[in-house]
Amino acid sequence: MSESQEEGPLSQETFRALWSQLEFRSTGVDLENDPSMWSNLEDLGINPMEELNIVGRSDSLEDAEIPDSLLPCASFSQIGPAPGPDNTSVCTVLSTNEYAGPHNFQLQFQPSSTAKSVTCTFSVSLNKLFCQLAKTCPVQVRVSPLPPAGAVLRATAVYKKPEHVAEVVKRCPHHERSSENDGPAPPSHLIRVEANSRACYTEDGNTKRQSVVVPYELPQVGSDYTTVLYNFMCNSSCMGGMNRRPILSILTLETSDGVLLGRRCFEVRVCACPGRDRKSEEENLRRQQEGTVGVSDGSKIKRSIREVSQPATSPERRKKKVSSDDEIFTLQVRGRERFELMKKLNEALEIKDMIPSEVVEAYKQQHQVKVASRKEKVITELKRGKKLLVKSERDSD
Numbered sequence: 001m002s003e004s005q006e007e008g009p010l011s012q013e014t015f016r017a018l019w020s021q022l023e024f025r026s027t028g029v030d031l032e033n034d035p036s037m038w039s040n041l042e043d044l045g046i047n048p049m050e051e052l053n054i055v056g057r058s059d060s061l062e063d064a065e066i067p068d069s070l071l072p073c074a075s076f077s078q079i080g081p082a083p084g085p086d087n088t089s090v091c092t093v094l095s096t097n098e099y100a101g102p103h104n105f106q107l108q109f110q111p112s113s114t115a116k117s118v119t120c121t122f123s124v125s126l127n128k129l130f131c132q133l134a135k136t137c138p139v140q141v142r143v144s145p146l147p148p149a150g151a152v153l154r155a156t157a158v159y160k161k162p163e164h165v166a167e168v169v170k171r172c173p174h175h176e177r178s179s180e181n182d183g184p185a186p187p188s189h190l191i192r193v194e195a196n197s198r199a200c201y202t203e204d205g206n207t208k209r210q211s212v213v214v215p216y217e218l219p220q221v222g223s224d225y226t227t228v229l230y231n232f233m234c235n236s237s238c239m240g241g242m243n244r245r246p247i248l249s250i251l252t253l254e255t256s257d258g259v260l261l262g263r264r265c266f267e268v269r270v271c272a273c274p275g276r277d278r279k280s281e282e283e284n285l286r287r288q289q290e291g292t293v294g295v296s297d298g299s300k301i302k303r304s305i306r307e308v309s310q311p312a313t314s315p316e317r318r319k320k321k322v323s324s325d326d327e328i329f330t331l332q333v334r335g336r337e338r339f340e341l342m343k344k345l346n347e348a349l350e351i352k353d354m355i356p357s358e359v360v361e362a363y364k365q366q367h368q369v370k371v372a373s374r375k376e377k378v379i380t381e382l383k384r385g386k387k388l389l390v391k392s393e394r395d396s397d
Contacts, residue, residue: 105262114279128267130274150256156211172241194229
């Protein structure tokens, strides 16, 4: 029996050759380059010929209807924005509006101080996270009720200002080549997840935006929140990267099909001293609020008119402050000798304040008379030709 007779017209080899010629435009799944699927189907006892229902049919295989059992399930790393109603496309510009959703999606951060030693601190008044490069940033996620099975958490970074929102947030070239790139995360990804082997790093095919996705995990017993540990792998001031441009971190709760269930946003600043920067920005915000609170619109207009009508004062006059003579100040002096000198000077000024002004004026006049008489004596002696003795010469005599 020849080789062509041994292989029937509908054998596995013939089916694979025909299958490789198919193009699935509707599904977007490349089954031709996925040989592992064939072995998986054979292990499960699935006959592709029976599933396609093409036995005994003479029409073209391009018109064959593909059943769902032959399509591989997409993992949550391939999740993208779900299409809108009537399969309309969704806006590619990510929204930064807060959306609690049906599951009351909430984020919380651990309370921390503004000490210089902290590596991660969150400001509630600024809604801003301050952290150091590659340091752990715990984010607590709360939902009620629980999301459906297979829900995921996606973290994406976008620029805050409108003129930069179209650009993709990536690491600078210097940190991309650093030694911190060990692990599954691509070198260009800014946000990483720590202590979670199920984290997947994705890049949108259309917008090229990068994100990290982790499955939503149930809270521990006795707790009502789950914690995700994030790392930010580039400083906000890095040239070639963020370059001092403020960024927002968008955390979304999604289903396994990419349907949005909730969205939360907060600003992130990656710096060397998070506590110092948080304290400084909160102080600036407080000053701005104090300058605007309690001032009516009418008083603002009157003040602006008064400021325009009055001539500009010099900076020296602005710096002068009204202070009373009874106010006490403390001066720190280094060294005993300097301290004694400053002490004598202070005592002399105190005595001067106790003497009446008339006595001081009389003393000044008396001193001026003595100085004048001494000068006249020196002049007369010079005219007579007498040699003036220096103090050292007088002592030697």
